[in-house]
Structure formats: structure tokens, C-alpha cells
Amino acid sequence: MALANEKSVSDGKIWGLCKLPFWHSTSSSVAASSSSIASSSSSFRQHHNGISVDHHSNIHAPLKVSSVAKSLLPTRRKLSLDPQNKLYFPYEPGKQVKSAIRIKNITKNHVAFKFQTTGPKSCYMRPPGGILAPDESLIATVFKFVEPPDNNEKQVGKKSRVKFKVMSLKVKDDVDYVPELFDERRDEVAVEQVLGVVFLDAERPCPALEKLNRQLAEAEAEVEARKRPPEDTGPKIVGEGLVIDEWKERRERYLARQQVDGVDSV
Secondary structure, three states: OHHHHHHHHHHHHHHHHHHOOHHHHHHHHHHHHHHHHHHHHHHHHHHHHHOOOOOOOOOOHHHHHHHHHHHHOOOOOOEEEEOOOEEEEEOOOOOEEEEEEEEEEOOOOEEEEEEEEOOOOOEEEEOOEEEEOOOOEEEEEEEEEOOOOOOOOOOOOOEOOOOEEEEEEEEOOOOOOOOOHHHHOHHHOEEEEEEEEEEEOOOOOOHHHHHHHHHHHHHHHHHHHHHOOOOOOOOOEEOOOEEOOHHHHHHHHHHHHHHHHHHHHO
């Protein structure tokens, strides 16, 4: 009898446990776990290293970081300059002197270039700007008036306060150069180099002066070559699509002479 009573009590406990709805325990445990996760995530969002790291508010943070990093990167060169960072002028006070610099496009795209100077009243460039095809180069001539010194001291070897700036801009191959290009697309303009001015003794030969004279001669030759009209090696074109051959011109001249001779004989 005692065994029977103990068995019935134990069965009652088991059934009492089974009578509890299973979702009551599970829902309470899930709610507790979710609330703990939410509290931990909120505390992590608010107190992670003392900085708010809410991913919703910082969804654009990588974009901001990338733009800042891009602005800190050095500008990729589009032009090769020779000389690289100086313009050499012969020192002749009271006269207008010339310097030269070779500019070459080292990219696979067309590049526009433009000069700027801090002394526009005493300096000018020829050409002041232009467009270079890939691997194309030219020699630009820079003119400067040398003012006489106040104390009659030669400025040979000394730097001038005048600066020159060379800017570049990537363009399409069908674009014509106008200075306004650099104003319309100023966000894409890159500063290639800021050039200083160094005076050379015109009466004392040196490697820099010899190189300058060679570049000036090449620049003058390029200017003269651009002035000459292109040679016409093909057939003569008159109008649009009309080709006059040499034998046809001779025949027309012959018929014209025949008509004139006939009129004279009459």
C-alpha cells in the first residue's frame, strides 16, 4: 500500500508538470533572452569605447572615409616637364628675355594644359595653353621682362618672386581648346607643377644655359613649321567631291584657245 501511494504521488507530479503549457516556458525564456540581447546591443551601441557606433547613423561612414583618403592621395601626373621645377632665364636687366620648357603628355588620353603666372604684367607664355594627344610634346616659350636692380647688384643665381603654374585637365579627343575649359571643370583640374624662376649669367656659358639655347632653337623651329601651309600631294579638289585631273585642265585650255583663234580669224 505504501508503494502504491508513492507511485500515485509521483505520477501526479509528472502529470502536473505535463499539464503546464510548453509555450509558457519557451516564450518567457525567449522574451528574456531577446530583452537581454536588446539591452546588450543598446549598451554596446551607446558605450563602445565611449563612442556611438550605431550602424544606422554611420551607414555612409565608409564613403566619407574613402573621399577623405582620396583627397589625401598625391595627384597622378599627366604631363612630363623639362625642366621639372624651374625656369631658367638669362639675366639681362632692362630687356625682355626668354625661357623654354618641354611639355609632354605621358597618358593614354588627350590632356589640356594651361599656364598661370603671378606676374602677368611682365610675363607671358607662348602658347598659353593647348591640348596634347597621347605621347605628344611641344616646347613652350616663356617671356619675361627683367627689371633693373635698385643697387646695381646682379641677380645671377638668385630666385625671383615670380612663379609659374602648369595645370592639366583630361579631355576628349574631339574637344577644342579654350581657356574656359579650366573654369567650367575646375573640380577636375590638377596642378602639375609650380615653377620658380632662376637667372643665369648670359656671358658665362654653363650646361643650363646651353640647354636653354637648344630648347629655344627647337621652339622657334616648331613655330615656323606650324606657320607653313601643309603640302598638297593629292589631286586638286574644287567644291565638294569634284576632282579636276590635269589632262582635263589642259583640254579646257586648248578648247579655249581654239575659240579665241576662231574669233580672231573672223
